[in-house]
Amino acid sequence: MSGSKSVTRSSSRPPENGASPRGRYWRPLALSLASGAVFAVLFYLWGRELFPRAAGRWGGTFPFVGAVALTLAVALFLSEWFGFAGREVRKARLAARDFLFLCSLALLLFFAAKAVIDLLAEIPALGRGVPTRVYAYLIPLPAFAMVVRVLINSETSILFTVAASVLSAAAASGSWPVLLFLLLSGTAGAGRARRVPDRYRMLMVGVQTAPVCALAAVALEFSFHGGGGVMWAGIFGAVNGLLSGPIALAVMPVAESAFGYASDIRLMELSGAGHPLLSRLMLETPGTFHHSVMVGTLAEAGALAIGANPVLCRVAALYHDIGKLGKAQYFSENQAGAANVHDAMSPGLSSAVILSHVKEGVRIAGEFRLGDRITEIIAQHHGTSLLYCFLDKARPMIQDRKASEEMFRYPGPKPKTREAAIIMLSDATEAAVRSLDHPTPQEVDVTVTGIVNRIYLDGQLNECDLTLRDLHAVGRAISQVLAAVAHGRVDYPDAGKGAVG
Ligand SMILES: [Fe+2]
Ligand SMILES: [Fe+2]
Numbered sequence: 001m002s003g004s005k006s007v008t009r010s011s012s013r014p015p016e017n018g019a020s021p022r023g024r025y026w027r028p029l030a031l032s033l034a035s036g037a038v039f040a041v042l043f044y045l046w047g048r049e050l051f052p053r054a055a056g057r058w059g060g061t062f063p064f065v066g067a068v069a070l071t072l073a074v075a076l077f078l079s080e081w082f083g084f085a086g087r088e089v090r091k092a093r094l095a096a097r098d099f100l101f102l103c104s105l106a107l108l109l110f111f112a113a114k115a116v117i118d119l120l121a122e123i124p125a126l127g128r129g130v131p132t133r134v135y136a137y138l139i140p141l142p143a144f145a146m147v148v149r150v151l152i153n154s155e156t157s158i159l160f161t162v163a164a165s166v167l168s169a170a171a172a173s174g175s176w177p178v179l180l181f182l183l184l185s186g187t188a189g190a191g192r193a194r195r196v197p198d199r200y201r202m203l204m205v206g207v208q209t210a211p212v213c214a215l216a217a218v219a220l221e222f223s224f225h226g227g228g229g230v231m232w233a234g235i236f237g238a239v240n241g242l243l244s245g246p247i248a249l250a251v252m253p254v255a256e257s258a259f260g261y262a263s264d265i266r267l268m269e270l271s272g273a274g275h276p277l278l279s280r281l282m283l284e285t286p287g288t289f290h291h292s293v294m295v296g297t298l299a300e301a302g303a304l305a306i307g308a309n310p311v312l313c314r315v316a317a318l319y320h321d322i323g324k325l326g327k328a329q330y331f332s333e334n335q336a337g338a339a340n341v342h343d344a345m346s347p348g349l350s351s352a353v354i355l356s357h358v359k360e361g362v363r364i365a366g367e368f369r370l371g372d373r374i375t376e377i378i379a380q381h382h383g384t385s386l387l388y389c390f391l392d393k394a395r396p397m398i399q400d401r402k403a404s405e406e407m408f409r410y411p412g413p414k415p416k417t418r419e420a421a422i423i424m425l426s427d428a429t430e431a432a433v434r435s436l437d438h439p440t441p442q443e444v445d446v447t448v449t450g451i452v453n454r455i456y457l458d459g460q461l462n463e464c465d466l467t468l469r470d471l472h473a474v475g476r477a478i479s480q481v482l483a484a485v486a487h488g489r490v491d492y493p494d495a496g497k498g499a500v501g
Contacts (some may be wrong), residue, residue, distance in 0.1 A: 046267070047494060073105065074167065075210075077163070078106055078107075081125055085096075087158070097259050097260065101255060102148065102152075102159075102160050102163075104409070105160070105255075105482065106160065106163055106167055109140070109168050110167045112139065112140060112168075113172050116136075116138050117132070117136060117139075120135045130226060130229065131174070131225070131229040133225065134179075134217070136178040137217040137387070138239065139182060141185055142189030142213065143244035145190040146196075146205060146206075146244060146248045147248045147251050147255060148161075150193055150248070150264065152258070155187075158187065161183065163182045163184060163403065164182070164186065166179065169340075175224075176224065177225075181213075181217060184213075188209050188241075188403055189206075192205045193205045197311055199267060203245035205245055206242055207241070207245070208310035210240075210242045214235075214237040214238035217240075224460045261373075262370070268311065268315070270315055270374070271318060276368070280325055281322060285334055286334070287331070287335070288321050288331060288333055289330065291333045291430060291431070292318050295317040295320065295423065295426045296315070297481060298317075298429065298430055299313035299316075299422050302422040302474040302478055304474075305474055308418040313376075313422055316420075317423050317427075319361075320361070320427065321359035321361065322361045322365065322378070323363075323364065323378070327357065332431075333431075347393040348390075348397075350393075351391075351394075354390070358382055361379075380414060381420065384413075390408055391405065391408040414459075414463045415460065415461065415463065416463055418464055418465055420468065420473055421474075429451045429475075429479075432450075432451050433447055441483035444482050444486050445479045448479040452474075452475040471474050
């Protein structure tokens with residue numbers, strides 16, 4: 001385990017975990033190739049304007065050669081910058097689709113910067129009283145930096161802001177004030193987009209960013225060019241900030257659909273009881289639905305205790321056991337009052353049915369496009385833990401070499417993020433406390449501590465950024481919530497140690 005500061009979202013992304021819905025890679029790849037072609041054409045068209053001296057020297061061949069050279073140079077810059085960050089910055093390990101997304105966004109901003117300046121220069125009413133240089137204060141970098149923070153994380157949004165500032169400043173004549181303004185406004189936008197659970201909050205982030213952008217534009221304009229364009233610089237800076245919310249809200253659904261991201265806004269939409277999967281869970285597996293709601297409450301409390309993402313924890317918990325749909329009777333939480341079907345099954349067959357709910361959950365999540373953040377948590381919520389109840393039953397068979405311990409182990413992977421780890425802890429503790437008969441708060445606390453220690457000692461938390469302090473804080477938060485609700489429990493006499501979360 002390693003130390004970690006409070007961050008918006010743990011970003012150690014599992015490179016490959018079998019959780020990917022089909023099309024996760026080919027879609028962004030096709031998109032990036034298409035974007036590359038579009039950018040090359042745009043470079044071709046604007047090549048003369050961007051590099052007039054080179055155009056003069058190369059004559060008629062410049063547009064083509066210049067477009068290829070510029071595309072290569074920009075691609076090289078972005079791949080070196082994000083490649084280095086992805087390898088070396090611990091919280092910014094970038095998957096292939098993150099890399100493609102960031103490059104596409106940076107290039108899009110490059111041309112947006114060029115378009116903003118060119119289009120405004122065409123408006124005669126503006127041209128008379130406004131110096132052309134102040135148009136650069138309208139480059140929508142704050143909006144893009146906000147999108148990156150909301151969809152990936154804070155570290156990546158800063159890396160993106162630096163790369164996109166350099167590129168966009170180059171597109172806007174490459175002057176120092178523009179570069180400084182873009183660095184400052186992008187950081188201001190990203191810095192205020194910490195928790196964005198709904199559209200209103202996103203608009204408010206823009207409103208809060210506006211005064212910073214206006215002040216920065218006024219200060220930079222005054223210090224580099226005197227008082228001539230100060231008023232317009234301030235107005236354009238403020239407008240840039242105010243528009244960043246609506247622009248981010250327009251860009252996010254496209255990014256979510258094309259690259260498979262799930263913002264907190266999307267997660268909040270998924271948490272509504274009207275979602276077909278939650279409706280099915282409620283009607284077909286009411287025990288599992290109740291368990292999932294409880295796990296969500298525990299996980300949210302755990303996330304709040306350590307500064308992890310409570311929205312992700314609560315919503316992912318609601319969906320973590322969707323793989324049980326269609327097999328309700330095999331899981332203890334749905335067996336209240338009925339015979340235990342596992343009594344008539346071999347331990348091997350029982351464990352195969354129980355273990356399959358993880359893989360099936362990942363499949364259903366892909367089918368319903370729940371997004372990678374939820375899908376990864378579904379895949380990781382049991383890690384590589386053992387199904388102890390059936391393992392104990394199968395001990396004689398294992399001794400006779402008719403079965404192996406591996407048959408009773410979940411396939412993994414282990415939790416890669418703090419949120420996935422919190423859900424694993426909430427899931428296991430909820431299942432264990434559910435099996436207690438009217439427990440006292442002390443009994444709940446002892447049970448939760450025992451489960452947390454078992455998961456830690458089993459090495460299930462070895463691949464996520466949870467400190468020992470975090471682990472204790474999460475355990476304490478879960479214990480408090482469970483103790484408060486435990487007195488109203490229904491008895492589950494057969495669940496015990498082997499209750500399956
Ligand atoms: Fe569960
Ligand atoms: Fe589960």
